[in-house]
Amino acid sequence: MNSLAQVFRPHATLARGLDALRPWLLLAVRLWVSWQFLKSGWLKLAHWDVTLELFHMEYHVPLLPPTLAAVVGTTGELFFPILLVLGLLTRVGALGLFAVNALAVISYWHVLGSEGYEAALAQHVLWGFMLVVLAVCGGGALTLDEKLGRR
Numbered sequence: 001m002n003s004l005a006q007v008f009r010p011h012a013t014l015a016r017g018l019d020a021l022r023p024w025l026l027l028a029v030r031l032w033v034s035w036q037f038l039k040s041g042w043l044k045l046a047h048w049d050v051t052l053e054l055f056h057m058e059y060h061v062p063l064l065p066p067t068l069a070a071v072v073g074t075t076g077e078l079f080f081p082i083l084l085v086l087g088l089l090t091r092v093g094a095l096g097l098f099a100v101n102a103l104a105v106i107s108y109w110h111v112l113g114s115e116g117y118e119a120a121l122a123q124h125v126l127w128g129f130m131l132v133v134l135a136v137c138g139g140g141a142l143t144l145d146e147k148l149g150r151r
Helices: 001-047 048-055 066-086 088-107 118-137 144-149
Strands: none
Touching: 001 048, 001 118, 001 144, 048 066, 048 118, 066 088, 088 118
């Protein structure tokens, strides 16, 4: 039994060290995925006429009229990342961005699902995975959620 404990002791030490990195990893995930959507939302807002044209001609958003889809999509790309950056209502922000991301894939599937666009689709899958991790695990210790929850 003693030898078994000796085998697992270094693993436990490694686990403690890696556990100490968890808040920083979750912060990095929050910042990275937020930055991707903030850039996209800001670009849409800065070139609103082009955005409207894309939503009318290129993107095929189901159930929503193109102009409303442009407003909702742009708002989502700007609002939910701010929640993630602040770590405020992190799970809501992650789920909201997941929905924006999924709608982007669905609306642009005629391109993203085509041959030669595997890397673009993989980028959306990666963002979706990162958002699911945040939704399930939360934003970690370096969040306003955590600070406000302790009071």
